[in-house]
Amino acid sequence: MIPSTAVEVEEDKDLPELPNLDKWPKVTMRLAPFPSGPLHIGNARMVILNDYYVKRYNGELILVFDDTIGSTEKVIEQDAYDLIPEGLEYLGVKYHRTVYKSDRINLFYKYAVDLIKRGDAYVCDCDATVWRNEHKVKRIPCACRVLDAQENLARWEKMLNGAYAEKEAAVRLKTGMTDPDPAMRDHVILRISESEHPRVGTKYRVWPLLEYSWGIDDHELGVSHIIRGKDLVKEGKIEQHIWSLYNWAHPELMYYGRLKFEDAKLSKSKSRREVQDGTYTGWDDPRTWSLQSLDRRGIDAEAVRKVMLDLGLSIVDITISMKSVYSENRKLRDAETPRAFFVQDPVWITAENLDKELIEAHVPVHPDFPERGLRRIPLHAIDGKSTFGIQQSDLNRFKLGTIFRLKDMANFALKKKNPPVAHYHSLDVERVREVNGPIIHWIPREGSIPVEMTLVDGATVMGLAEPGLEKMKAGSFLQFERVGFVRIYQMGDPIQVSFAHK
RNA sequence: GCCCCGAUGGUGUAGUCCGGCCCAGCAUCUAGGGUUUUCGACCCUAUGACCCGGGUUCGAAUCCCGGUCGGGGCACCA
Structure with a gap:
């Protein structure tokens, strides 16, 4: 069953064996989300740990919607029945059957x-x-x-x-x-x-109540091992009481501590409010930290998986940083990710005395893989004159006379600041290195593509990306040079991208 | 008040069961350097930890005792 996962499990063998394997005909585990909203990064630990062990032992994983009636504070939401499987699919979690508590x-x-x-x-x-x-x-x-x-x-x-x-x-x-x-x-x-x-x-x-329904169902569903948060230890004790009353085999209980993120505030109820009143753009808004939102930003599920498995099963409460997820994501995706220029709120600089030969810039698709070819960016120079957009913060640190390079194109000397004017200086990158001049990203005034970028805090910024971006497909993961990694989630005018990380 | 659990560098984790291979490994973060036509990737270097106090032992992060600190539970929520 699920033979394709054998390789993937290989690399994570450092987690301990499950206890008392010989006691059970097979490993059966369950995912038991309360359907109040989509799974978020904080729920990923529960999901991934269970999925990991099921795959490791070729067991069975049951998705059980823990939809007993809840309370006024914990309310079942209809859309969660679809949002949860969607998140599981993103994570690559394979479950073998779906059960609803409310049917039982x-x-x-x-x-x-x-x-x-x-x-x-x-x-x-x-x-x-x-x-x-x-x-x-x-x-x-x-x-x-x-x-x-x-x-x-x-x-x-x-x-x-x-x-x-x-x-x-x-x-x-x-x-x-x-x-x-x-x-x-x-x-x-x-x-x-x-x-x-x-x-x-x-x-x-x-x-x-939860502890009772599970006391019955863990037995009825043939669950052998249970991995869950330590907030449920009392519930585990009550379950054990029930199992003993009926002389049922006791499933193995394992608990892990609470997981917090120093750079992400997770609140399902706040997210629901904001999604419903339109403050957030939807359940994939980055501020929800839902799995959908990570997908939208181009965070590879493998990166999430790696980080969660690295945490192991410790029962202490821990606080980690999303930076570790980002670090894994870069490792996973950097090599395959094409580069592009994007300038947020560009300031226009007039370039004069351009070499007549210089009609197009040739920029590698990926600096480490020249064989992947070049991006060709037309410069639209007329009488040796053209206009380029650069980042305001770059211009700010330049002084009159500063020699800088528009990356993969040519070197210029700043002549005037207001309005900005630069003179062509030289072509060879060595000339800017000699004077330790900055190398900056840029876009041509003619032909650049409007882009709206959603940041991690939900804010959106406008900018222009190099010509050619309009040929990309929705879903593409890119690196905007010197800005960060982004994912295109919708083509259009402007193109919509979500910022992933530096 | 009662019950349970835990404690390794900034963060996370390995080692703890069966004491020596641990003057503590790995990852991340931070700082510096190299390389690179990105503030990315890659390479190198640096800083940095066994909660405290006793005990057992030739030897303790690992065993024992006593503290301290931290977390969770004591819902007709999950």
Whole structure:
């Protein structure tokens, strides 16, 4: 299964083996996103780690939309059901089947009834606050805990048929009232919610909590290994309690710490607001840090993958920099990336006394690979006179008399600053080196192509790129010399590019 | 208050289980140099770490004890 991945796994063999492999017929893992929005760079760790191990052991990966009803703070969003697979595709993650928690509610009911019959769970109608303060903290069981199965089943029916309103009753698992860990005392596993679900509407009014639904499903789906964030360790303990009650094999639990980026603020709810009110251009806006946005910027999924796998499985919270992703991306893409000139808000400089022979500049497509040919940029000189756009900051640091080179074209001496005028000086690059003159990028006034560049902070800047750019295709990754790497995401006038990194 | 977890250079990680091959490796960042008609790539160099205190041992980043600091949990969220 997925034979094409064998090579790719080879290079990352430094991650540890999964534990207890002999205990399981095969490695089965799952991706369990809550569908509230697209996956972003912060979610990539969970996805890549699971995918990595499944590929390494030729196992099975299940995409499980963890779409139980959520809460007022955590809301399911319909579009996430499509945005998540889209992100997975970008990352090159291959999953073998897709499961929706919201399709499995009856299964959770079945086990709930069973747990109640067995006396391992009960329906509690205590007020949540009262229960916490008077029972959990004081380790005193509430009156509901000792009710017999008969009564509990009657109460369960009342939960299902609406005799209880929201918050009036919930099912608690008897994890133990005397557990030293307060988090473990008779935790709620099912509760009432009358919110409308995007997939199943109002078909159900009793919904399982994450730890319960997984306690059942990790077994039902045959999951062998679970890798997830350490914010879920308590949930893992509750799952283990359930597995023990039924004498099921315990899947291997592994946790990693929280991942933060020093140069990226990740907030799905803020992103959703900004996307909805149009402040962001869409879910691929760079400020969302979604996988879609990385794709739009031309970040190779392999770069993301490499960085995430380098982090390993440490359980400590870490803060890393996007710079490591950019560094990997450059390594991956630099050699294959064509060069181009782009000048943001060009300032026009008149070049005089041009050599009559000089009608076209010849610039290598890639400096390290001359065999890839030349970009030919017409200069449009009339009577030895032409006009070029250069970067304002370059002009600013020039003094009168400064000898500079328009890269891959000719050397000039600055004659006037306002308006800028330069005189042709020489052709050979050595002449500018002799005087340590700057070599700068430029574009001709005639024939240059308007480009709108979206920066990482969402701002857009206008500029001109060299003639010829209009022949590129959407999706191309380029390096604007001395500016940085960009990806064309839409051809047009202007051409739309997204800045990737320096 | 109670429970759990962790601690290696600026950042991240390897080594810790089974003490010596670690005066601690790798990546990234930063600084400098080389090369290059880019502020990219490539090459070289530099700075820089085992949380603290005891103990065991010929020998401890690794084992033991005690601190300190940091993170997470104690939701009818995921």
